[in-house]
Amino acid sequence: MGPVKDIALGIQDYRKIREYNYYYVDKTRMISEFLRRGAEVTLITRPRRFGKTLNMSMLAEFLDITKSSEGIFENTEIMQTCFAKEMNQYPVIFLSFKDAKGNRKLLVKQVKLALLAEYQRFSCIFTHLPHIEQVIYERTLQELLDYNTGSLSGIDNALYFLSKTACNYYERPVILLIDEYDTPFLEAHINGFYQEVHSELAVMLSSALKGNEYLHLSLLTGIQRVAKENIFSGLNNLLVCTVKDPEFADCFGFTTAETVSLLHYYGLELDDEVKAMYNGYSFSGVDIYNPWSVLNYAQRRILEPYWVNTSENKMIRSAMEQCDKLFFRNYDKLIETGTLTASVQPENSFYEMPGTSSLWGLLLNSGMITIVKRLDPGYYQIRIPNKEVRSAFIGLTEYALQIQEGSFSNLFGALRQNDVESFIEQYRSIIETLPSYHDLKDENSYHMMMLGICIMLSGDYDINSNREWGEGRSDILLRSRKEVYPHVIMEFKYTKDESCDLKCLAAKALEQIDRRHYTFGLEGSVLCIGLAHRGKSVEAMWEMK
Numbered sequence: 001m002g003p004v005k006d007i008a009l010g011i012q013d014y015r016k017i018r019e020y021n022y023y024y025v026d027k028t029r030m031i032s033e034f035l036r037r038g039a040e041v042t043l044i045t046r047p048r049r050f051g052k053t054l055n056m057s058m059l060a061e062f063l064d065i066t067k068s069s070e071g072i073f074e075n076t077e078i079m080q081t082c083f084a085k086e087m088n089q090y091p092v093i094f095l096s097f098k099d100a101k102g103n104r105k106l107l108v109k110q111v112k113l114a115l116l117a118e119y120q121r122f123s124c125i126f127t128h129l130p131h132i133e134q135v136i137y138e139r140t141l142q143e144l145l146d147y148n149t150g151s152l153s154g155i156d157n158a159l160y161f162l163s164k165t166a167c168n169y170y171e172r173p174v175i176l177l178i179d180e181y182d183t184p185f186l187e188a189h190i191n192g193f194y195q196e197v198h199s200e201l202a203v204m205l206s207s208a209l210k211g212n213e214y215l216h217l218s219l220l221t222g223i224q225r226v227a228k229e230n231i232f233s234g235l236n237n238l239l240v241c242t243v244k245d246p247e248f249a250d251c252f253g254f255t256t257a258e259t260v261s262l263l264h265y266y267g268l269e270l271d272d273e274v275k276a277m278y279n280g281y282s283f284s285g286v287d288i289y290n291p292w293s294v295l296n297y298a299q300r301r302i303l304e305p306y307w308v309n310t311s312e313n314k315m316i317r318s319a320m321e322q323c324d325k326l327f328f329r330n331y332d333k334l335i336e337t338g339t340l341t342a343s344v345q346p347e348n349s350f351y352e353m354p355g356t357s358s359l360w361g362l363l364l365n366s367g368m369i370t371i372v373k374r375l376d377p378g379y380y381q382i383r384i385p386n387k388e389v390r391s392a393f394i395g396l397t398e399y400a401l402q403i404q405e406g407s408f409s410n411l412f413g414a415l416r417q418n419d420v421e422s423f424i425e426q427y428r429s430i431i432e433t434l435p436s437y438h439d440l441k442d443e444n445s446y447h448m449m450m451l452g453i454c455i456m457l458s459g460d461y462d463i464n465s466n467r468e469w470g471e472g473r474s475d476i477l478l479r480s481r482k483e484v485y486p487h488v489i490m491e492f493k494y495t496k497d498e499s500c501d502l503k504c505l506a507a508k509a510l511e512q513i514d515r516r517h518y519t520f521g522l523e524g525s526v527l528c529i530g531l532a533h534r535g536k537s538v539e540a541m542w543e544m545k
Contacts (some may be wrong), residue, residue, distance in 0.1 A: 004266070007299045014058040018072035023265065025258050025291070028078035030055055030251040031062050034219060035083050037247065039239035041209050041218045041232065043225060045346070046243065047367030049292035049307060050252045052221040053096060056179045059219065063175050064092040066121075090216060091166040093118055093159070096179035104193045105150040107184055111201070112147035115158050119144065122162065125169035136161060152200035159208035163215055173216035176208060182222035182349075189351045190314050205231050224349045224365045242346040243364060244371055244380070246284040253281060253288035266298045277303055280385030281370045290367070293388060305388040307367075313392070316366065317399050319350045319359050327356045328400070332451055335393070335463065339372060339383045368392065401449065403433050412457055416485055420527065424540045431536050446533050447475050447492045454478065460485055474518040486525040486544065489518050493532045502539035505532035510541045519545055 008022035017024050034042065046052055061069050062078065065088055073079055073087065095118060100110040119126075119141060126137050140161060143154035163174040184201055188194040209218055209231065225232070225240060232238050241247040254262065256279075260270050268274075278297070281288040296306035320327075334340040345353075346361040360382065363369045368389060372381040384390055394408050407430050414422035431446075447465070454463050454476065461478040478488040491509040495502075509530030513519070519526045529542045 007266075007295050009295050009299055012053040012057060014054060014061050015072055017054075023262065025254060025262060026076050027051065027055055027251055028058065028062070028073065028076040030248060031059060031078045031086075032081050032083050033248055033251065034059065034217070035086060037239060038217065040215070040237035041220070041235050042239045042241065043220045043222070043232070044241045044248055044252070045222055045224055045365050046252045047223065047365065049290065050367070051291050052252065053098065053179050055251065056094065056096070056177050056219070056221060059175075060092050060094040060177055062087055063090045064088060064094075065090055065170055065172060066092075090172055090175045091122075091170045092175045092177060093122075093162060093166065094177045094179075097183045098180040100180075100184040101187045103191060104188070104196060105148065107187055107191075108150050108152055108197065109147045111152065111184060112144045112155065115155065115162075116144045116147070118162060122166055125165050129165070133161075133165070137165075152197060152204070156200060156203040157207055159204055160212060160214075163208060163212060167214035174214055175216055176218040178205075178218075178220045180222055181205070181220045182224055182226050185226050185349075186223070186315060186351075190318065194351070202226075202231050210234055224362065225347055226349055226352070240347065243281075243283050244346060244374070249284040249286045250288070253283065254291045254294055256287050256289070259289045259294055262294065262298060268298060268301065273303060275386075277305070277387045280383075280389075281367070282372065290388070305391045307388055307392070313395065315350065316359075316362060316368070316396060319354070319362060320396065320400055322354055323356060323359055327359060330356075334369075334382070334384065335451065335454065339381055341375060341379065341381050343378050344371075344380050344382065345378065368396075401430075401434060403430050407433075415457075415488065415527075416460070418486065418527070418544075420529070420542050424529075424538075424542075427531075427540075428538045431533070431538050434536070446494065446531070450490065450492070451476060461488070474513065474516075477518070479522070480524070483524060486527045487519075487522045488527045488529065489513050490529045490531060491518075493530070495532070495534050498534070500534070502532040502534060502537060503541070506530040506539045506541040508532075510543060514543075 005021055005023040008017045008024070011017055011022065016022075044052070061067060062073060063086065067088055069088055078084060095114045097111060097114060100107045100114075126134075129137055136157075140155065140158050144158065159176070163176060167174050185194070185198060188197050208215070232240075239247065256270070263270050263274070274297070278289050278293045279287065281290065290307055293306045297303060330340055330342055342360050343357040344360040344364055345355075345357040346364045348358045348361060350358040350362045357378070360369070364371065364382070368384070369382045370385045372383055374380055384393065395405060398405055398407060407426065411423060411426040411430065414420075414426055451463070451465050454461075457463065457478060460482055461480055464477040464479065465475070474489050475492050476488075476490040478490075480487050491513050493505045493509045495505060507530065509532060510528060511530075513528045513530065519528065526545045527542060528545060529540060532539045
């Protein structure tokens with residue numbers, strides 16, 4: 001065995017990975033599926049960091065007529081298929097809009113620079129154009145070069161013209177690949193200038209995709225489908241593949257077998273702790289691991305969350321500000337039970353069709369939840385995939401409650417260390433910093449708020465709320481999965497009476513835990529906490545049993 005291959009962490013260039021002999025998980029079967037299906041336009045939606053850009057780079061390298069790719073596809077799956085003869089047979093236009101972010105001027109600049117790079121790469125095809133086409137080329141090029149205007153006007157025909165010219169030059173129809181096509185739409189919406197750029201961008205994409213006689217096949221990837229702009233309407237041969245669809249199910253992310261092989265190569269095992277941290281995704285019934293996280297773990301050999309979903313979190317947080325109480329009730333249920341039955345619409349983008357179903361769809365497309373099984377058309381049993389993603393939910397919950405980021409980590413860090421006094425102080429701080437309009441009107445309000453933030457513990461505890469236990473129903477029971485942590489029982493009390501002594505009320509809550517035998521059947525130490533509330537005032541009593 002030769003020297004251990006390096007890990008290509010963050011490298012999304014297929015040729016570089018192969019030529020520099022990085023470790024590569026063979027996904028070339030995607031090429032076979034893409035060509036075999038032959039859909040005029042294919043749209044694949046997957047979460048960030050699941051290998052979309054690398055796979056698009058792989059497709060471009062394999063199909064591009066301007067390249068010689070035999071060496072970088074040696075000993076891959078695609079070379080054992082009938083599609084091997086398709087290597088380097090088509091002019092390929094490959095665009096990535098992944099950097100089209102920020103304010104309007106920066107976004108427009110990145111879109112134009114992406115197009116300019118392809119015009120430059122194909123510069124040889126423009127050398128002997130007929131006069132009229134030469135004029136079109138020069139005007140289009142001038143518009144692209146003027147990339148600091150903040151406007152996309154004048155480039156609506158840029159992709160169509162490039163595909164026409166390439167097809168005529170090479171006498172072969174074009175393959176169009178657009179990576180993260182939805183990023184400019186999403187960023188424009190988040191930053192408040194959606195109406196200013198969406199129509200120009202949609203027209204450019206539509207002119208290249210609809211009725212383009214010079215186009216052979218097209219593949220677009222993104223987080224979600226942009227439907228309202230009519231980019232895809234009128235296409236007779238459109239294939240949309242979300243995480244719930246069977247097409248390309250094992251082509252993005254790592255399968256169990258691929259994860260086992262990779263970890264074994266680096267002297268690691270796929271044990272229960274690794275599974276709990278990174279497994280849990282189901283793409284049309286195929287178990288999938290987050291590739292970014294697995295590669296980071298293999299390199300650093302530290303089991304911790306690596307996946308940060310910053311782009312989608314902006315959209316999700318904005319959407320949560322618009323959602324109704326039904327969503328939050330289901331949100332709490334998902335945290336408590338681990339699963340939820342809900343209407344989920346991953347085909348719709350939330351900012352076009354806002355609603356609870358679209359928000360669950362956004363969470364699904366973003367990798368924050370995964371499907372357990374389909375129940376009825378549009379209805380699914382869903383769950384949070386793994387421990388790593390639960391950590392991302394913590395920030396969402398803190399944002400929804402408008403409390404300081406990191407508050408939950410401090411709260412439950414104290415609880416795990418049996419530092420009850422610090423736990424109570426952190427809890428009191430959270431209550432005090434909640435916005436004045438937060439709905440803390442009764443005992444259940446505090447109970448549900450605490451239940452919502454208990455997601456921090458769901459990797460180490462089974463979370464139960466209002467479950468029959470002993471001789472009654474405890475408000476919150478946290479059953480420890482590890483001997484080093486105590487079980488926790490919380491009982492909540494509330495009063496509006498200004499004369500009521502909150503310490504006495506907390507003592508009554510603690511006494512209720514004992515009187516109704518809520519600790520029955522729990523082996524090991526049990527921390528019992530009584531919490532009494534009046535507005536933002538909190539007192540607590542506790543006892544370790």
